Amino acid sequence: MTEGQTLFLILSLLYLSDCLVWTGGRTVLFSSPWCHQWRASFAGDYFGNADGSVALLNPLPPLGSSFWGHWVPVSMSPSGVCAFTLQAFQGTGRPFQTGIVLAYEEISELRADGKHLLLNGSRFTKCCTAEQAKFLAELIKRVSCEPTEKREKLIRESLVVQFAKEEALNHLAQVSDLAAGMRWTCSSFFIFLYVITPIMVSAYGLIRFVIPVAVVMLLSALFISVIYFRGHKTLFQSQPYDRLSNVVKMILCPPVAIRAADRLTLNAMSRFHPVLLANLLLGSDSLAFARAVIRDLKHPIQHDLTDPRAVSIVSWHAACELDVCTKFLEAQHSTILDELLSPPSWDGVSSAYCPRCSCQFATRLGECPDCPGVELLPFSVAQTSEATHE
Ligand SMILES: [Zn+2]
Structure with a gap:
């Protein structure tokens, strides 16, 4: 050479x-x-x-x-924060999450250190960017200063601004x-x-x-x-x-x-929600993207959280994000939640389907083998007869 x-x-x-x-x-x-x-x-x-x-x-x-x-690596509810979110995004695996849970009253010190969010002097979670860590630190600080009844509004607003x-x-x-x-x-x-x-x-x-x-x-x-x-x-x-x-x-x-x-x-649009970015960039494919996000929030794969406080916080946060996402999609596509969660077209032989990944199965009972913890739903008589007549 x-x-x-x-x-x-x-x-x-x-x-x-x-x-x-x-x-x-x-x-x-x-x-x-x-x-x-x-x-x-x-x-x-x-x-x-x-x-x-x-x-x-x-x-x-x-x-x-x-x-x-x-997406943020933290779930928030009016009672506290948890370093865990229910979304699995693609496939059946979630990124590593500590699942640490703290009530707002238990937080005495809060700051961002680069991509890390530090609570009470210890690393709580690692964010995607330093800006996301700062955003979460400020949000948690604001929410923790408010009485419980006002916290829901603040958390919801923090999601709504991502859909501007x-x-x-x-x-x-x-x-x-x-x-x-x-x-x-x-x-x-x-x-x-x-x-x-x-x-x-x-x-x-x-x-x-x-x-x-x-x-x-x-x-x-x-x-x-x-x-x-x-x-x-x-x-x-x-x-x-x-x-x-x-x-x-x-x-x-x-x-x-x-x-x-x-x-x-690369990070210039990252303060906006991925569902909004999909709406702006993906054109006709944006609905399929949104459908996957909505189904993942509505039918999450099983998790290993054992602390009831953590389960309550992550479930509340997922429900709040689902609601904000749905309202945005309704305004954009006149699409109601039922349409996004509707069963797949019946293949003519299957008895049940997975509400998360839409795969169809001959068996009527049990979990989807691809989505741990997600129970199969049977096709109704109306759905199968409608498909037969088509
Ligand atoms: Zn599935």
Whole structure:
């Protein structure tokens, strides 16, 4: 392998490693690899562990667009907080959760430390982002200061603001504007570094081009860093540390600058609920996404909580989130909860179905083998005769 090829391989590996993003167990990745159609993906079974997995963003121009949607790792009710949520998102596994439960009266000290939420000096739970940890710390502080009868309103409002569609639309337009120009610059840099440079080096040799290429790389990285810095300051005013550390990375390792748009957008919409993001991005597929979320909240897989206080808090929180989600969907699609929870079309031979995953079974009794703890529901005579007549 020549020196030029070795250098090209190192630069390619550096770049590809930056196209990999970690998707946590409470996160959905909305991506549009060719800046056209959006899709939603969760942490998979491969290339990861119990807490999440690695996803590959489109490495080729036009580089694609990506947003993360995060669920909170905490359940709240008017009586207390629990480091456990009922959602399993995709598949049948929940991310690791401690299940620690505290009444508000038991909380004497509360603060966010990076992604960690600290209660009474101990780590209560790890959030998806530092902003989510701050948001939860402030929310729990506000709720704990109120009398019990006012807490429900505050918790519900904290969910309702995550469904502010008008605000989300405006913010999405702003983020997309900031990222679009940057993406063109990043794509041009990619073409220079991985198309034009290898051709020139293979034709005329490395020695002649090494200094000009290094200068252009540095200037490109500086230019992209300036655009990124401005965009990040507009979107994330309270995160100067992230801004500076990313700029330093881009200047020290110019191929990293090609993914600058992702660094700007991935968490830019994450204060909104994933169901709202699906509504904005997925088009006709958004209802299927919402249906899966609603069914997961309504028919959660079994959990191993034994503390009655914890069970009460997580059940209350799931019911509250289900209600807020349902009201949002009713307003958007004129879809009522019954339609989202309706049985699947009868296959002509099965006797029962799983209300969570919609699989159909010949047996009428028992749990769904794919959804532990979820009891099968029998098809009614009306449902089977209606399907027969169709
Ligand atoms: Zn099932």
